[in-house]
Amino acid sequence: MHRATSRQGRNTWGWLAVPLLLLAPGALASSPAVPSTAGVTSQIGQLLLGLGVVIGLIFLLAWVVRRLQGQVGPRSNQVIKLLSSQALGQRERLLLVQVGEEQILLGLTAGRITPLHVLQQPVVLPETENATPEFAKRLQELLKRDAKP
Known part of the structure; x- marks a missing residue:
């Protein structure tokens, strides 16, 4: 019984294929089995050209963003400055922030920022030139x- 079913299935597909071939006899003859070399080369060229345009746009946009970042807001005369930061754990930190003339000690966790203390007397931090690491000093030297000659 299994053989009869498979024969019947084969015959059904065979009879369906014959009308399709009769309706479009030129369809199989007109489509080449192997694409031409010129067509493949043209497609690869178009692909590489498109890829080059996309990569060029990415670099152009990165350059524009970099140029506009300096013009968006003031950098050196910001009203809010982070003076110091101390890690207490993986997600907990203490921050010393200056807002105008006032210094505030903040507690920072994963879900909250809590003001801990408003300092009456501002903390004087050492100059950044004195606190420069040895590598940075050597690099500056x-x-x-190199700039002198």
Whole structure:
């Protein structure tokens, strides 16, 4: 019985294929089995050109964003400045923030920012030049030496 079913299935598909071939005899003959080399080369060229345009747009947009970032807002005369930060744990930090003339100690956790203390006397931080790490000092010396000649 299994053989009869498979024969019947084969015959059904065979009879369906014959009318399709009769209706479109030129369809199989006109489509080449292997695409031409010129067509493939043209498609690869178009693909590479499109890829180059997309990559060029990405670089252009990155350049524009970089140029506009400096013009969007003031950098050196910001009203709110982060003076110091101290990690207490993986997600907890203490922040010393200056707003105008007032310094505020903030507690920062994963879900909250809590003002802990408003300082009556501002904390005086050491100059950043004195606190520069040894590597940065050495790099500055090398850059100065290269700029002189």
